[in-house]
Amino acid sequence: RHQLGSARGRLSGLTAAGTRAAAGDGDDVHAGRGTTTNGSVANQKGKGLLLYAERPFKDFTLELDYLPESGSAAAGVFLRLPQEPATLDAAERSAYEVKLGEDKPPAFREPVHYTRSMFLTGAINLVGADSMHHRDQMSPRRFVSRAPGEWNTLRVDAVGQRYTVYVNGEKVNDFFGRKATEGYIGLVNRTPDFSVRFRNVRVTPRTATNAPNSVGELVATHDQRPPIKVLMVTATHGFRHTYGIEGAVELMRELEKTTELRVDTTENLATLNPANLAKYDVLFFANSTLRINPKDTTQAALRAVRLRAPIPNAVTPEQQRAVIDFVRGGKGVVLAHAALDANYGWDEYREMAGGGLFEAHPWTTHLRVINEAKTNPATRHLDDKFWIREEFYILDKSPRATSRVLLSLDNTSFGSPNMGRLPAPENSDHPVSWTRTYGQGRVFATILGHFRDTWQRPEFVQHLLTGIRMAAGRQPTESAARR
Template sequence: MNTRFFGSLIFFTLASGLFAEPELKSIFNGKNLSGWQPPKGNDEAGWYKAEDGVLKIQSGPKRKGSILWTKKEYRNFVMEFDFRFGEGVVDSGMHLRNQDQIQIGISGSLKRDMTCSPYIPGKGYPVEASNIKKLLKPKDWNTMRIQAVGKKYTVWLQGEKVMNYVSASAAEKGPVGIQLHGNRNMSIDYRNLKLAEIKTVAAVSAPLVYEGIEGPGKGKHIVFIASDHEYRGEETCPAIARILAKRYGFKCTVLFGLDEQGHIKAGSSNVPGIEALGNADMLFLFLRFLAPEDEWMKQFTSYLDRGGPVLGLRTTTHAFNKLQGKYAYYNFNSRNKEYDWGFGRQILGETWRPQEGAGHYGRNHQYSTRMFVVPEQKDHPVVRGVEDMHTLAGAYSAVPIKGSVILGKNQVLDSMKPDGKPVENKPPSPSIWVREYQSTSGKKGRVFCSTQGASEDIISEGVRRCIINGVFWCMGMEKHIKPKMNVDFVGPYQPTPFSFGGEAQNVKPSDLADWDSPIMPKGEKHKPKKTVKRRK
């Protein structure tokens, strides 16, 4: 058996949580079919039998199809086994809790090898496993590993991941079955069949919650979702959340993109805890190019359907990418006639569309950005008390959707310093605006959007104040916005220079749980994989 699996696959993920290392246990004793439910007629036909540690499967004289099911039913699990093709045109497969199966051998409908691909009744083969021709050994033992977690199936062959698929028809619980396809003269052998049920580790993936005590926000719940690849939304969000909770009484729940070990992973589409949106009064987003599973998107959409207020920073204008099926219209580049340019344009008011004037404007790490309040909006509650907004992230250009109220614009500077000079041929572009969107419930939801907001940007008190004012305004609480509101950081704030691959390593949400926990932790353990050189 291929042993490369064991050291590499220690944790497993699901949209709503993480899973502890499973201990694989044998589900076939190699001597008989104990623990399995042989199909009627097996004793006479001999379709399934145990010989010297091998489960031997072969067609009978009538070439009747059948399935050998486990007696036990499973929810989330990982299984591993060896298989070897025998005589004839082999058409077998592993059923996962119902009629969904992972194909092993030649597809009867496609007339070609579809090993490791999912066969879904009514859909056929919705995706095809990759690199099978190179990995599959037609005349020798092969090792396959299958993970079934919720509706998601993942398959490895010879230690290499070859397929991911989310099945709408997946069963919550059921047995595992080995198929012998009918109308075939064939044989196939299986051995070393092992399986482990996957148990959740709720404490690892629990959302980060800052409980407010007193203030105008008492009784109000804000959900933050942080998962972008570059601008350190995983630092901006908890920093703003702490201020709103500690100083103004809001309950702030912060959800992060996580890796398989429960560490914060920039840009991960695995964002546990989305259920928190069910009772949220406000949604605060810092996202980029995510493709969550349908169940996650369903809950996200439900929030928007009720017209909840939304605040989006920086790359949230292009929050979603490569979503397929039901929620593809959310993608940043969607040209759905009823939802043109996706979530970004339709909810926040802009997306990522450089050819239409919404893209990079100031070169990162070379040019910084100064933002200013447009004179005609100087009395708007969102910019009350806002002064001196300087950001290190390069400017974006934007053409906000009709109906947006532009509150601030940017100016590209020729250095990374606040006193840099404006770059010629770069006229100011909208960088702060507010609007309303029409929900399916008929209610209008307030929106604040800024093309800035990187973790280093909010070092600027003016930027920080504008964002916090934006939260109050979105929630209809503008009467509480004061010019001298306290927007000081709560606890040590030591942001990581933004860049792709520049996030602090080995940080879990629980590491940020205390008011005085540093954002982010420092030291060799947390050193980013990449650092960036900047023009002074």
């Protein structure tokens, strides 16, 4: 076990424990100078990096205690810097950082209640992303740091490309990266006026064999299975969840390599015809905010289907019939996130989805979810209650009466709304995922999937993959409600 950041020696140079100060940029040229107090270490002033330069590490467990001196103090831990960085900027762009405290988000175009989660304790990110939806970032499940002035514990397991983060003993992140798998460790201070102190910093090298290096490898099948042929539709007429769609497409490519899924992705609604659909086992609407043109083109009728004017590429009556016949005839359909903000005025689609469609999303934040189906294959890997960050949809009608609800929101975790109006008091049942039968076919639906990082969370990927198998009729399930 290697001790980092010992109070021995001068932290402005190479210490007896091998910790070296790396300067910040510009006005922060002295930012790397450290101070020690009662066996803990912190930057003397400004932003900067304390680098453990004695040796790089491959697989390891990092443990430390940290104390933000104020609510505005922010710091982080760099993992596997591929070389000793000359500047803080170079470090930021070459290795993953685990956030500590609450750093100020950069000026992304997204609102603060989107960006804030990427800069909270337990988040993993890589500076230089053009958006908080970037592939190389993942928000924590929730914020669990103690009050400023109190000590917290951090543990990071880095094995292959997998980074598992625990704060105060609670698992808050599980992330598969794609950067260097060997490198240096550094402690960074990010707020010029406030410090985060560190103590008991230690690294234990690990030896792992056959460890998964991607979420696809984590859920890989190791036996021969008949392929499940999936047509994934990502076309949109309403709001386009660009990053969520990119995440879905990337995930399906991964799962094609490691599971029995065989996925064709399309933006062309002409593929929704009987002859083409006959090739597939499952139709997957991934964040596809589709619309139909109403027969009545008055403004009232258009508003009812969430249109301002008729559109030339709406889902046609023939395509509607092909989709319904496909499912009712014995195939499967999967609806993810904005597929429930779709096809207003198409009564059979609403019925197939379980009866409810999008009404509002008051909470885009971390909420607690209740696992209502611990024995179901799609949820038995999940805790009885767990936290996740999402743009949580509130539907205009709960699907509970027609469906087997798997997950639902814990209403006691609600805070003030940050993105939309609250639901009516009588609308207090908020399922998150559910299954049902529709005719002879099977439906799996989830409101999850807004953020790109959702599509890389191991717990969500297992949930979705099993849901696809259930929709295809390849996975035994509990009894599902029938239309």
